[in-house]
Structures are given as C-alpha cells and as structure tokens.
Amino acid sequence: MDMLSPLGYIKVTSIRMQGLLLLVFVKRQHVPFISGIYTNYTRTGLCGYWGNKGGVAVCFRIYGYAVCFLNCHLPPHLSNIDQRLSDFDRILEMQNFEKEDIPNILDHDLLLWFGDLNFRIEDYGLCFIQESINNEHYSDLWKKDQLNMIKKTDSLLQQFQEGPLLFQPTYKFDIDSEKYDSSEKKRKPAWTDRILWRLKRELLNNSVDSGECERFFSMILKSYQSHMKYKISDHKPVTATFELELKSLLLSPPITLIPEGQWITPYDLVVSYNRSPDFISSAWDWIGLHKVVIRHLKDYVTYAWVKDNMVSSNEGLHQVYINASGFPEEGGEFLLSYYSNNLQGIVGLSEPFQISRNVLTPEDWRERKGDPLMY
Structure with missing residues (x-):
C-alpha cells in the first residue's frame, strides 16, 4: 500500500491462508465499477485439515464481467502429479459462491489461476536440465514439463492458456543466490511457479446469434517473466502483465x-x-x-x-x-x-x-x- 497508493492504486480486498496471500489493487478510476467482492479458501493439506496447501480466491465483477483470481499451492515432489491434479479438482469443487448466477469458480468470465503449482520436469537427468538452462534451450525442457504434458489429454486444463516459458526454471535455488540447489538432495530445477488464465467460451467466440457482439472481453498477455534478482526464497518470483479490452456493461457508476x-x-x-x-x-x-x-x-x-x-x-x-x-x-x-x-x-x-x-x-x-x- 505504501508503494502503490501514491500511484493511484487502492487495495480493494485481500485473503490469507497461512502462507497463501492474495492481494488485489485497483486504479482509482476503476474502483466504482467493481462490485460483488467475495473471498474464499480451500484447505487441502493433511486431507483438508491444514492450510499449508490449498487455494485462496478473490472474485468480483468489473464493468459487469465476472472475474476470479485463484492462488494455489499444490503438493510438491516429482511423483505427486496425481495428487496435484486431485487437489486442484478439489479446490475447484469446493470454491462455491453465494451467487445464483455464478455458483462455481468455473462460471466466471475470466479465471486467473496461479501460484506454486509444483509441476516438475520428468525423465531428464539433472545434468541435462542444467546444461539446457545454461544454453537457454528451454524448449527442450518444455516437452517434459508435467503441466504441458497433462494439458495434451486433460479437457479441463486444455481450456487454460499460458504464455511461453522463455525464462529459466524458478525452483529450487540456494537462499541469497542465483545458484540452483546445491544441498545433498540436489533437486532438479522446474517451472513450479506459473500463471494461467481461462476465458469463458462465449467470450472467446466473441459472437452472438444476432450477429452483433453485446459482450466483448479480450485479454492479451504482454509479458511473462521471472525475476532472478530476488534471493530471499528458494523460488524466484514470476509476474505476468495483461492488457484487457472490453465493452463495458455499465455505462456509469451506481x-x-x-x-x-x-x-x-x-x-x-x-x-x-x-x-x-x-x-x-x-x-x-x-x-x-x-x-x-x-x-x-x-x-x-x-x-x-x-x-x-x-x-x-x-x-x-x-x-x-x-x-x-x-x-x-x-x-x-x-x-x-x-x-x-x-x-x-x-x-x-x-x-x-x-x-x-x-x-x-x-x-x-x-x-x-x-x-x-x-x-
């Protein structure tokens, strides 16, 4: 708030569940066009009793469109891919809302899904992965990224879009350094930290039976990158910047x-x-x-x-x-x-x-x- 408020941004809401924190800031001129702010959380740690894993969500309407931000922390380790998918399904199932027109998180016009999703790189050994990173041959590693592999067959995940991974894997680093894990475990680098989005199919088509689009909402990814200079964590932070173009369903504030x-x-x-x-x-x-x-x-x-x-x-x-x-x-x-x-x-x-x-x-x-x- 100290940094963003002088730039005209206002914090409209936040939600926290142990280590999961989600903050939403909005520029002042857009604030009167935001309504129905709602927060929710789902624990998946220890069979749903502990909030070290799970998801937190913030939902609202902006200019009449339903938008949801979902921050998840899914189970770690290479072999736990099925558990990650199961936890994600549970989060989607449990994130119900007190609204008749938007009963579930997947009913929003836009769903942004991000966080420490913990998907790993399969098959390749540590030396090959490190050599590919050193030579910036990231495309060689995309083929074995678990999330990219699953999206080929999973009908729900296919609905989510993601920008190209043109930055090096963001996990796991030695604290206060830019060196990958040098401990005895020597965990293989991976793109654990991801930002994806899903637009409602009606908005993707941008057409209605009448031939004229009454609802228009498009989103373009402008940047998707990691930030190596931050060294206080064994992860490197990832940011995505989007440009939204929409036809407002509200002509003036209430x-x-x-x-x-x-x-x-x-x-x-x-x-x-x-x-x-x-x-x-x-x-x-x-x-x-x-x-x-x-x-x-x-x-x-x-x-x-x-x-x-x-x-x-x-x-x-x-x-x-x-x-x-x-x-x-x-x-x-x-x-x-x-x-x-x-x-x-x-x-x-x-x-x-x-x-x-x-x-x-x-x-x-x-x-x-x-x-x-x-x-």
Missing part, C-alpha cells in the same frame, strides 16, 4: 457524489449524491471522506451512515449529513466515497476537491447559515 459548495473546517456538511434507478441501498451503506491518496477501501478520515444521516431524498437527489468532528484541521485535498454493503465495495467516488482551513469570523459564519450545504 452512485455519483457531488461535493458542492465550499468545504471549510470545522463546520458540519451535507453531501449530495445521485444513484442509478436499479441501485438498491442498504442500512449499512456509508459515505466516507478520504485524503486523495487512498491506501484501502476503509482508509477514511471520517464517515457517515447513509440511512441514519439522511437529510433529504427527492427527485433523484439525496443528501447526507456529515459531522465535522473527524475533519482534519489543516485542510487539504480530499474525495468522497460511497460504500455499498450489498455490492461489497465502493460504488461511487467523487473528483478530488479542497477542504480549506477555517478562516471565517463569527459574522461570516452567520451570513453563511442560509447555504443549504452548510449547517
């Missing part, structure tokens, strides 16, 4: 916040907002005041419950009272957010605006009391 008037501390204020006709509010919705650099969804200076602090509601315009006790005396640049409990996310963000320090005299204040946005 809530439009209007920071009208001159905001001056420490005077209480009324916030105005409009909402789309199909938006359903909840008694647990709230409006927050944030500094312009937001670290996470609840990184607010102060907030007000929408229902409890409603001032007026007519002709589509709603007004909510915000107590000034939480306002920063120094003022600065801020923005407003609307959090929807039903959609589990921020569904409206205002443009940044200034809050000024109080420089009004009591006489000035008495003159301003007629302003409907000031109390």
